[in-house]
Amino acid sequence: MKLLFLQKYRLLLTLAMALAGSSPMLAHAAKLNFQAVDKNGSPMADVVVYATPVGMPLPASEKIDATISQNDMQFSPYVTAIRTGSQVKFPNYDKMEHHVKSFSAVKEFEIKTYERGVVPPPVIFDKPGIVIVYCLLHNWMRAYVLVLDTPYFVKTDQSGTAMLDKLPDGNYEIKAWHPNLGSIKPPLSQTVKVNDQSVPIKWQFDFVPVPRKSKSAGY
Ligand SMILES: [Cu+2]
Structure with a gap:
């Protein structure tokens, strides 16, 4: 009974705050x-x-992870923005193998040659900046990751x-x-x-x- 009362009270308080326009949810x-x-x-x-x-x-909102796939011999999407600390997966959906590599100081990494259906462990981008992703087997393939605070x-x-x-x-x-x-x-x-x-x-x-x-x- 007491708990119910508290819940009701909280609801009323929330409503009052909403009506007063002071609730952070309704800012x-x-x-x-x-x-x-x-x-x-x-x-x-x-x-x-x-x-x-x-x-x-x-704000300390949660990080949202991303996926950059390999489709039709391209990275997709071409440009990805993520928040610092987020993870990105690089699945290969092509019949061909790919070899993913970044030389960027912001995040250097390499996923050595892997085939269709393989989803390597995600890459964590822990510093803000711009990362260019290449495929070492197909020199036209390029993706950009913009890591933002x-x-x-x-x-x-x-x-x-x-x-x-x-x-x-x-x-x-x-x-x-x-x-x-x-x-x-x-x-x-x-x-x-x-x-x-x-x-x-x-x-x-x-x-x-x-x-x-x-x-x-x-x-
Ligand atoms: Cu490739």
Whole structure:
């Protein structure tokens, strides 16, 4: 009986907080709409847009693991964004063998030649930065992993658009990165104040993306 009362009390308290707008669960959450275009104004896919809170701690949300498979003699997806500490699996769905290798200082690793159906132990990316993944058997195969400390990130689709929501109010440094920038050129950057509204943000890169290499292109 006492327990039931406590539960009821807690429910009422939650409702009261919700009505008062003070519950953290119902805090204002802004929606940011992104559009990425190239030098000529054409939509750019595979742009990772990520928001880092300024003057606020990063949330301790859980890491979300990812998969980069080998399909039709390519890595899929081409670009993957993950939070620092996440794991990535590299399953091989091709008839051919692959040999996965990274030379990046952020995460150097190697998964020696393995065949279809084999799912090697996942790779843990424990430092932020950019990791380029190669196949040592097929020199056109390449994937990019962007390892981020912030959990607020999103990737543009073929229409060059992406949307980031559930951002708590505050100031954010927002960056946009594309694989053609590699790990040398800095991403585009701007600081925005996020409050309870939808904000469109347009990014224009000063280049035209280099098409992804493929076997059929003769590489
Ligand atoms: Cu390969």
